[in-house]
Amino acid sequence: MTFRHVGVALMVALLVVSAGCSGMGGGGQDTPTESGASNGTTTAGGLSDTTTASETQSATTNDTANETTTAGEGTNDTSEDNSSNASEHDHSSHDHGNETTSESDSSDKYLSGEMTVVVGDDRLEYPSGSEDAGFWFTDQHKIWNAKTDGEVTLAEALAQFDVEASADSFSYDGETYAESDSGVSVDYRVNGQSVDPQEYVLQDGDEIWVTVETPDMERSVPGDHIDHEYSHIHGSIDFTVNGKTLDFSKDKYQTAGHSRYFHFEGGHADPWHAHSYSVTLQYAMATLQGLSVAEGEVTYNGTTYSDSDADTNVQVMVNGEEVDPSEYFLKDGDEVEIVVESES
Missing domain, CATH: 2.170.130 (Ferric Hydroxamate Uptake Protein; Chain A, domain 1)
Known part of the structure; x- marks a missing residue:
């Protein structure tokens, strides 16, 4: 290789190194131009290329605010989602809470309603009963109660009065009243509907009327008044x-x-x-x-x-x-x- 060739090679190498540095430097200049726009360049949108520092700060702040708002909107979405999830969670928790309460306090849960039993001229007195029997009365106003952990038929409830009840007969105090007897009427009504006492299972809120009429009864008319707040x-x-x-x-x-x-x-x-x-x-x-x-x-x-x-x-x-x-x-x-x- 001649000195001439060596000199040419050295010149080419110097040119390559110089170009490479220039390229790196150009890459370094992009960031301040984009972020500050302080070099007076005009964007494609035609905005002024003379942006002041305060405008730059404002724009940056606005951008940041917009980004914050966007983030906030994202937060709101998340919040709404969380709220929705929380609501669903609360609802679910509420349900589980009820189930837990129901399971833990099942002995305290019961059905209730009102009942009137009339035989001839007389309304039967309400027996006290007990929770152990699964059916009982709580006060003088014919409020019945039944446990929820078992099914109580109307016939079983009437047994608390020492009554034996069937679809067409009623036995009480040593006497049996049957529909087949002349002048005898036996009616079992629950919420205004005729029922078979041996088949009907008591439901919460039931208003029960049991009446036995005989040909020799002497009811006074209109009889004892029932206040409007009680079952009539x-x-x-x-x-x-x-x-x-x-x-x-x-x-x-x-x-x-x-x-x-x-x-x-x-x-x-x-x-x-x-x-x-x-x-x-x-x-x-x-x-x-x-x-x-x-x-x-x-x-x-x-x-x-x-x-x-x-x-x-x-x-x-x-x-x-x-x-x-x-x-x-x-x-x-x-x-x-x-x-x-x-x-x-």
Whole structure:
């Protein structure tokens, strides 16, 4: 190799090293230009290339604030998620809490409702019972209680009265009353519905009415009043005269100034309310202005319609069966229907 060649090689090497340093230096200059924009360059968006230090600080602060806001929004999202999760967690915890309470205090949990048992003229006294028996009464206002860890049938509940109950008979105090006996009526009603006491399992809030009527009973009418805050008797009525149905929602049939033993209330025609188990259908209708009902006879607005008249048909029915209104005592859930059709 000649000195000329060596000199050329040295010059090329120096040029390469110089270019490499320049490239590194250019890379180092990018950061202040981007971050401070203090070199007066104009961005593609056309913003001023003369940004002051304060503007730079403001812009940086705003960017930071925006980033903070974005982070905050992220935090809010997370917070909402956490809130949602917390809510779900609380709900879940609440459920588990209830389950735990239910499991730990199961002996203190019970069902309750009201019960009235009437045999002939008398309402049976409430036995005290005990929790050990799984069914008991708590006070004089016919409040029954039953444990939740076992099923109690109505027949089992009535056994606390020393009663043996079946679908069509009722045995108490050494005497058995059967539906097959003349003039005897045995009714088991729960929330207004007829039930078989041996099959029906008590539910929380049940209002129970058990009534036994005999041909020789002498109930006084309207009997002992039951205060409105305690379980009393309800039902429906459809009263029609020559195709016109009476509207019992009218003021003259409502509670104000009306009988406390039988009435409608709250501006409603359904249900009717009877505040005694000794209210006959005849007594109930006589409390309503312009009405009276007897066996085969209805009086409405001063006109008496008799089933004995050739051109008149009078039907007084309860639950689809004709009754003598002077002898029929209203029961919970009764559907009363009185129909008069006359050509006169």
